[in-house]
Amino acid sequence: MKVDKFIFEDELENVKNKRTQEYLKEVLSTYYNHEYRSCIVILYAVTFTDFLDKFNTLAELYDDSESQDFLVQYKDKRKNDSTLYSALEKDIKEFAKKKGMLSDVELKQWERLKEYRDYCAHPVVGSEFELISPSSEQVRAHIRNMFEAIFLKDAIITKKIFEEFLSNIKSFYDRNGVENFEEYIEVRYISRLNPKAKRDFVKNLWKLAFYIDEDEENKYRLIYYRALIQIIKSDKEEILDFMREQAAFFNGHIRYEQIIVEKADKDIKVYDYCAVSLLFTMFSIPELGEIISEDNKIQLGQVAHKNVNYLLLARALYDSEEEHVQDIINNLHDLNFCFANGLLLLLWKNRVMSSNYNDLIVYYFFNCMGSSRFNPDYDYINWTYTGIVSKALPTFSEGQLCNLLRQITYNYINANIFPDMKKQILNLVTEKGYNIDYSEYDIDITEYGD
Numbered sequence: 322m323k324v325d326k327f328i329f330e331d332e333l334e335n336v337k338n339k340r341t342q343e344y345l346k347e348v349l350s351t352y353y354n355h356e357y358r359s360c361i362v363i364l365y366a367v368t369f370t371d372f373l374d375k376f377n378t379l380a381e382l383y384d385d386s387e388s389q390d391f392l393v394q395y396k397d398k399r400k401n402d403s404t405l406y407s408a409l410e411k412d413i414k415e416f417a418k419k420k421g422m423l424s425d426v427e428l429k430q431w432e433r434l435k436e437y438r439d440y441c442a443h444p445v446v447g448s449e450f451e452l453i454s455p456s457s458e459q460v461r462a463h464i465r466n467m468f469e470a471i472f473l474k475d476a477i478i479t480k481k482i483f484e485e486f487l488s489n490i491k492s493f494y495d496r497n498g499v500e501n502f503e504e505y506i507e508v509r510y511i512s513r514l515n516p517k518a519k520r521d522f523v524k525n526l527w528k529l530a531f532y533i534d535e536d537e538e539n540k541y542r543l544i545y546y547r548a549l550i551q552i553i554k555s556d557k558e559e560i561l562d563f564m565r566e567q568a569a570f571f572n573g574h575i576r577y578e579q580i581i582v583e584k585a586d587k588d589i590k591v592y593d594y595c596a597v598s599l600l601f602t603m604f605s606i607p608e609l610g611e612i613i614s615e616d617n618k619i620q621l622g623q624v625a626h627k628n629v630n631y632l633l634l635a636r637a638l639y640d641s642e643e644e645h646v647q648d649i650i651n652n653l654h655d656l657n658f659c660f661a662n663g664l665l666l667l668l669w670k671n672r673v674m675s676s677n678y679n680d681l682i683v684y685y686f687f688n689c690m691g692s693s694r695f696n697p698d699y700d701y702i703n704w705t706y707t708g709i710v711s712k713a714l715p716t717f718s719e720g721q722l723c724n725l726l727r728q729i730t731y732n733y734i735n736a737n738i739f740p741d742m743k744k745q746i747l748n749l750v751t752e753k754g755y756n757i758d759y760s761e762y763d764i765d766i767t768e769y770g771d
Contacts, residue, residue, distance in 0.1 A: 327465050336472050341371045357460045358441035365438035368471050372417050375476035391416050427470035434463050475515045483525055494544045503551050511555050520563050522552055531595045532574040543592035550605045564612050572614040596624045603637035610637030630661045642677040650684050679721045682713045687728040702736040714745055719755040729764045740770045
């Protein structure tokens with residue numbers, strides 16, 4: 322016998338509308354108490370309250386004029402004593418269908434439930450004048466149908482909501498840039514999306530961010546992949562499982578356009594190219610490396626080796642962070658580019674870089690003076706410490722700090738930033754309780770900078 326894996330209590334947690342949740346608890350209570358006639362009557366009634374709440378959500382939160390007009394008319398008709406309740410039911414059903422909330426099959430299931438509700442609510446009797454009652458299996462089927470057709474759906478996946486989402490995030494970006502962007506989409510959209518809607522959004526955003534190379538999409542690619550990252554993280558395990566199942570789609574049409582990077586250019590914009598945007602997305606969610614195909618990884622690896630900043634984003638192409646760090650160190654001089662200050666800060670801010678990358682920062686600080694980009698003067702030392710090293714230093718382990726102290730030379734002692742660096746190091750040692758003997762190093766920093 323096939324096991325029905327649809328567990329009402331589990332699915333109840335996925336119903337967004339809290340009032341509907343409470344009503345459905347009553348539905349399930351009558352079902353488990355074998356009060357099948359009552360169960361059907363209540364279930365049918367809850368379908369209407371749920372739809373009215375959905376219409377109200379569209380009207381109030383999303384300024385949907387059609388929903389606003391419908392609710393005004395509905396309230397006026399309800400006040401009219403001559404209006405039959407069946408007419409109100411019909412209006413709700415027709416409007417739900419118009420808004421795309423129901424398929425033809427789902428509407429037929431709803432009508433079938435109405436037939437059962439009529440039997441259960443009216444004095445319909447059998448041959449022995451007994452009240453007709455549905456079976457347990459019939460009631461269970463109706464409950465499940467209504468969960469899937471109505472209760473588990475979110476209002477905002479109707480009304481072509483993805484198109485509305487795109488329009489709104491573009492307008493937000495045009496007005497505000499990316500400041501508070503994640504907070505905006507979380508409150509207004511992501512927190513209200515059900516699992517199916519999230520999966521649909523992921524596929525659509527993936528296509529816009531990585532498959533399409535057109536002026537309009539290039540302009541907004543930054544917010545496409547940032548929204549994508551936010552949605553995946555909101556329900557990571559389930560969405561990644563979905564992406565694994567749909568791996569062919571997510572490996573289908575990635576754009577590997579010609580990437581032109583000026584020599585010594587550290588003003589890197591991740592969103593300039595589809596493939597680089599994908600590298601950033603994969604760095605933010607390393608598990609995506611399990612989904613990207615090997616042939617795409619090869620092409621992404623070629624992209625990554627065009628610029629040290631691209632290579633910095635390519636963590637998901639390596640078996641470990643240590644292997645990733647070592648490859649960056651091996652390629653720093655050959656690539657001959659600077660780290661982008663803003664990119665590093667963004668990676669640390671979003672906690673996508675671990676302390677394993679501190680060894681890379683130390684190497685970069687002390688070993689890239691020979692690059693054609695870097696003049697062997699104090700400007701580079703000052704910039705690198707202020708923009709990069711000072712941000713990472715609070716996360717240094719004792720061993721990483723010793724590695725830094727071991728490489729300090731007089732160039733660094735004489736730089737403008739040395740007093741700040743010295744103070745930060747001494748404070749870190751005190752706060753962490755590290756056992757550091759400064760006299761063991763070629764340069765004892767405690768003897769300088771006062």
